[in-house]
Amino acid sequence: MFHYQLEKKSGQPVYLQLIDQIRTDILRGLLPGGTKLPSKRTAAADLGVSVVTVKNAYEQLLAEGYILSSERKGYYVADINGEQYHQPERQVHKKQPVAPVEKRINLASGGVSSGLFPMSVWMKLSRSVYLEYGKELLKKAPYNGHPLLRDAISAYLYQLYGISVDPERILVTSGNEHVYNTLETFFGDDRVYGIEDPGHRTIASLYGQHGARVEYLSLDEKGVTAGEVRHKKVQILHISPSHHFPTGITMPASRRSELLAWAGEAEDRFIIEDEYDSEFRMAGKPIPPLLAVDQKGKVIYINTFTKTIAPSLRIGYAVLPQVLADRYREKMGFLSCTVPVAEQLILAKFMSDGYLSRHVHRMRTYYRHIRDKLLRSIEEGCAGEEFSVSGVDSGLHFLLHVRNGMPEDEMKQILRENGVDVRFLSDYTAKGEAGADKALVISYADLAEEQIPDLIGVLRQIAGGDNKKEAD
Amino acid sequence: MFHYQLEKKSGQPVYLQLIDQIRTDILRGLLPGGTKLPSKRTAAADLGVSVVTVKNAYEQLLAEGYILSSERKGYYVADINGEQYHQPERQVHKKQPVAPVEKRINLASGGVSSGLFPMSVWMKLSRSVYLEYGKELLKKAPYNGHPLLRDAISAYLYQLYGISVDPERILVTSGNEHVYNTLETFFGDDRVYGIEDPGHRTIASLYGQHGARVEYLSLDEKGVTAGEVRHKKVQILHISPSHHFPTGITMPASRRSELLAWAGEAEDRFIIEDEYDSEFRMAGKPIPPLLAVDQKGKVIYINTFTKTIAPSLRIGYAVLPQVLADRYREKMGFLSCTVPVAEQLILAKFMSDGYLSRHVHRMRTYYRHIRDKLLRSIEEGCAGEEFSVSGVDSGLHFLLHVRNGMPEDEMKQILRENGVDVRFLSDYTAKGEAGADKALVISYADLAEEQIPDLIGVLRQIAGGDNKKEAD
Numbered sequence: 001m002f003h004y005q006l007e008k009k010s011g012q013p014v015y016l017q018l019i020d021q022i023r024t025d026i027l028r029g030l031l032p033g034g035t036k037l038p039s040k041r042t043a044a045a046d047l048g049v050s051v052v053t054v055k056n057a058y059e060q061l062l063a064e065g066y067i068l069s070s071e072r073k074g075y076y077v078a079d080i081n082g083e084q085y086h087q088p089e090r091q092v093h094k095k096q097p098v099a100p101v102e103k104r105i106n107l108a109s110g111g112v113s114s115g116l117f118p119m120s121v122w123m124k125l126s127r128s129v130y131l132e133y134g135k136e137l138l139k140k141a142p143y144n145g146h147p148l149l150r151d152a153i154s155a156y157l158y159q160l161y162g163i164s165v166d167p168e169r170i171l172v173t174s175g176n177e178h179v180y181n182t183l184e185t186f187f188g189d190d191r192v193y194g195i196e197d198p199g200h201r202t203i204a205s206l207y208g209q210h211g212a213r214v215e216y217l218s219l220d221e222k223g224v225t226a227g228e229v230r231h232k233k234v235q236i237l238h239i240s241p242s243h244h245f246p247t248g249i250t251m252p253a254s255r256r257s258e259l260l261a262w263a264g265e266a267e268d269r270f271i272i273e274d275e276y277d278s279e280f281r282m283a284g285k286p287i288p289p290l291l292a293v294d295q296k297g298k299v300i301y302i303n304t305f306t307k308t309i310a311p312s313l314r315i316g317y318a319v320l321p322q323v324l325a326d327r328y329r330e331k332m333g334f335l336s337c338t339v340p341v342a343e344q345l346i347l348a349k350f351m352s353d354g355y356l357s358r359h360v361h362r363m364r365t366y367y368r369h370i371r372d373k374l375l376r377s378i379e380e381g382c383a384g385e386e387f388s389v390s391g392v393d394s395g396l397h398f399l400l401h402v403r404n405g406m407p408e409d410e411m412k413q414i415l416r417e418n419g420v421d422v423r424f425l426s427d428y429t430a431k432g433e434a435g436a437d438k439a440l441v442i443s444y445a446d447l448a449e450e451q452i453p454d455l456i457g458v459l460r461q462i463a464g465g466d467n468k469k470e471a472d
Numbered sequence: 473m474f475h476y477q478l479e480k481k482s483g484q485p486v487y488l489q490l491i492d493q494i495r496t497d498i499l500r501g502l503l504p505g506g507t508k509l510p511s512k513r514t515a516a517a518d519l520g521v522s523v524v525t526v527k528n529a530y531e532q533l534l535a536e537g538y539i540l541s542s543e544r545k546g547y548y549v550a551d552i553n554g555e556q557y558h559q560p561e562r563q564v565h566k567k568q569p570v571a572p573v574e575k576r577i578n579l580a581s582g583g584v585s586s587g588l589f590p591m592s593v594w595m596k597l598s599r600s601v602y603l604e605y606g607k608e609l610l611k612k613a614p615y616n617g618h619p620l621l622r623d624a625i626s627a628y629l630y631q632l633y634g635i636s637v638d639p640e641r642i643l644v645t646s647g648n649e650h651v652y653n654t655l656e657t658f659f660g661d662d663r664v665y666g667i668e669d670p671g672h673r674t675i676a677s678l679y680g681q682h683g684a685r686v687e688y689l690s691l692d693e694k695g696v697t698a699g700e701v702r703h704k705k706v707q708i709l710h711i712s713p714s715h716h717f718p719t720g721i722t723m724p725a726s727r728r729s730e731l732l733a734w735a736g737e738a739e740d741r742f743i744i745e746d747e748y749d750s751e752f753r754m755a756g757k758p759i760p761p762l763l764a765v766d767q768k769g770k771v772i773y774i775n776t777f778t779k780t781i782a783p784s785l786r787i788g789y790a791v792l793p794q795v796l797a798d799r800y801r802e803k804m805g806f807l808s809c810t811v812p813v814a815e816q817l818i819l820a821k822f823m824s825d826g827y828l829s830r831h832v833h834r835m836r837t838y839y840r841h842i843r844d845k846l847l848r849s850i851e852e853g854c855a856g857e858e859f860s861v862s863g864v865d866s867g868l869h870f871l872l873h874v875r876n877g878m879p880e881d882e883m884k885q886i887l888r889e890n891g892v893d894v895r896f897l898s899d900y901t902a903k904g905e906a907g908a909d910k911a912l913v914i915s916y917a918d919l920a921e922e923q924i925p926d927l928i929g930v931l932r933q934i935a936g937g938d939n940k941k942e943a944d
Contacts, residue, residue: 013604052603114610123602130595138586138782151484174646174810185653189661189682202806210661210682310610312813334674338646341784343812352485354528 002038002046014049018057026066026077033079037067105455107422109446111311116362118355125349129342141337145172146344152351153317159357163292169325174338175314176276176304180206183272186332187236194234196224198246198428203238216430223251226258237271241290242278246428246441248391248398256290263298272300277307277395279360282368284393297321308360315339315347367396370444374452381456386463397443399425404463408433411462418458474510474518486521490529498538498549505551509539577927579894581918583783588834590827597821601814613809617644618816624823625789631829635764641797646810647786648748648776652678655744658804659708666706668696670718670900675710688902695723698730709743713762714750718900718913720863720870728762735770744772749779749867751832754840756865769793780832787811787819839868842916846924853928858935869915871897876935880905883934890930
């Protein structure tokens with residue numbers, strides 16, 4: 001009986017859409033008083049939604065008085081007098097229009113592929129945390145995070161890198177940006193921060209938020225150079241040695257030693273090692289993080305669960321050298337940890353019960369599959385001089401260099417018109433288009449396998465591959 | 473066969489403890505090579521842990537080479553040569569000793585009485601959020617918070633004050649401190665912040681964190697004065713008009729008008745209205761918040777769920793005037809909302825299903841009962857010239873003024889020795905003891921009814937009431 005179009009991907013939950021549609025039909029008289037509604041099971045089958053969704057919708061409409069239920073008749077439409085139901089309503093504000101969800105190809109997302117996340121495990125753990133801790137969950141955690149989460153992070157780091165980190169050195173924060181922000185506040189506005197160029201724009205924005213000097217450091221094939229770091233009088237150096245965004249450079253051991261040596265030369269020099277997606281090394285030998293070889297307490301290791309779990313979790317952490325951990329407690333220990341305690345404990349369980357490692361393993365396999373398929377398709381579908389790739393061995397993105405004589409703006413327009421969201425290397429550098437290699441930054445975490453042929457089709461348009469095909 | 477003591481409440485996950493114990497026994501030769509280990513099921517039963525825990529431990533030991541498995545024998549100890557298996561071990565760190573929980577009387581807590589919180593409802597809602605939204609929960613919320621939570625907050629404000637706030641003006645943050653921090657970053661370090669003295673020390677620390685000028689404003693019986701605000705050239709004025717901490721002053725309408733007039737005189741003047749516990753008005757007529765009478769877009773209303781739910785939730789919010797909401801989006805919209813999406817949706821449901829209002833109502837009744845009992849006990853038990861109370865009509869604290877000729881240090885020592893955690897008014901003022909009235913700040917949210925007689929006994933010691941009793 002119901003023939004409503006419910007948009008599962010729209011911003012509004014399906015049951016709310018269903019309520020709106022039924023209510024509108026009742027108010028318009030399309031469903032007159034006394035009309036029997038289909039059973040929950042039938043409606044669910046008709047609409048392709050779960051029985052629970054229909055149940056929720058019916059119960060809400062029941063509560064609002066639009067429908068009634070009786071043991072014999074089931075649910076039926078109430079005999080409403082239009083006027084009678086005009087309750088004083090809170091002023092309804094115009095909503096931001098929900099962007100239509102198109103079949104776009106998203107290569108610019110910082111998101112993850114959520115299809116494989118073990119949501120039911122997370123739910124189960126959440127339940128067990130509530131049962132196990134009960135009202136303990138209402139108590140504040142220490143400023144640096146709940147001890148169980150810091151323990152779990154310490155154990156995870158041991159498992160990843162074989163390094164042993166005192167949980168007292170770990171600081172739990174609300175995601176990556178919040179880590180940057182917190183570290184900037186901790187170090188102060190009078191420091192000189194050195195960041196990689198190209199790189200995420202938010203890093204510069206956050207360090208520079210309170211007027212601190214931010215120096216952009218250019219990269220050679222190994223990453224930032226100790227020479228430039230020295231020359232620009234950097235004090236706090238922010239780098240992603242295991243996998244740089246967006247170039248994909250993995251910094252070799254030699255360059256790491258040079259930078260550690262630089263940091264060791266003065267007391268106020270520190271390196272922030274930002275390992276945002278290091279778990280997803282796809283090929284080649286892993287290089288231990290700076291944290292593992294830091295003898296002098298110069299490295300602040302930071303990471304988040306944005307890539308390994310989801311960007312919506314908003315949990316990140318820093319591992320501070322002992323001397324900074326002590327100083328942090330003195331200076332910032334009066335602040336409350338910003339992450340809800342329940343969320344911390346669910347994550348701790350997810351980690352210590354081994355689910356995180358298993359999930360990362362599964363995702364690595366999945367992402368590798370997508371990457372391989374994509375690289376193969378590019379090689380086969382866009383053969384020619386126009387395209388080459390770099391930075392493919394680690395993380396969830398690589399560069400697709402383009403040599404086609406077409407200006408970036410024109411390429412961007414073709415991509416946009418064909419529903420491809422993608423950024424260029426030039427979007428990530430302070431130097432702008434003139435200073436950057438012409439390259440697309442392909443973040444493939446959110447790319448579905450079945451979208452690859454379409455994507456290749458669009459890339460061929462950029463390369464002029466379509467013409468070539470006709471010539472074949 | 474296993475007789476290990478595994479501490480479920482210790483900081484270290486149980487499976488890691490089990491791994492450590494088995495590995496130690498193998499290395500010590502207590503479990504010689506070839507020894508068959510109990511089946512996972514048997515070991516779990518012996519140790520009183522889950523089969524999964526044992527499984528995880530065995531798998532890790534298997535991976536480390538300490539044990540082997542075969543289809544026929546199950547798990548058995550590997551024949552290890554001591555040297556060969558000396559892998560670097562995860563160093564075990566000394567834990568911070570857990571403070572013993574004493575039967576202390578806590579009058580200095582910013583906490584809440586958690587006994588009446590409907591934890592089972594929260595659990596139920598958490599479950600229904602996971603079921604309803606599923607993997608939608610993995611997607612990031614907008615920078616200003618999930619629309620459903622902002623809607624719920626808007627509806628709640630309507631219910632509390634009858635004012636209609638566009639959810640686009642609401643900014644969801646990680647608790648009160650994070651709101652201050654965010655506002656300071658938004659306004660910038662070159663503003664002059666005016667804060668109440670006495671007041672929470674963290675307010676000054678947070679606004680002054682990046683070097684902004686912070687002016688302390690003294691209070692008359694109505695709160696800060698427009699004269700001093702002008703004189704000190706304040707631009708951003710932070711006040712708690714509905715209930716000041718720690719004095720308990722409720723600012724009357726006349727003073728509110730004067731301050732709103734001050735704010736209206738210049739474009740860069742704003743008032744941050746901090747309503748941290750306004751829901752708990754105990755007596756007298758409520759005065760609408762500045763937000764409700766703000767004609768010129770000068771008031772930033774902030775509140776949290778720390779007092780109404782729990783300090784561990786870490787969710788707060790600001791309501792910005794439209795002009796600032798727009799400016800905030802432009803300047804800070806690139807930042808991610810720091811609150812986990814699941815937590816936002818559970819809270820939204822808790823609010824929109826009416827549970828928050830019911831809980832606040834219940835807690836108000838409970839706190840009023842505690843307050844009344846305490847005030848009555850003070851009146852009866854500490855009769856005399858020494859004590860008087862003020863600021864008792866609202867919120868979860870009041871002042872107990874003491875006139876006994878005893879220095880504060882001496883009083884503090886008596887209180888401490890008798891297990892009473894309490895602060896003095898002088899602890900909250902920049903002027904220190906010399907500038908403050910001699911008064912205890914009695915925060916009674918965490919006080920149990922049965923502790924009241926003990927507390928009165930200690931107060932009598934301070935007043936010399938014990939002597940009086942002997943004289944009776």
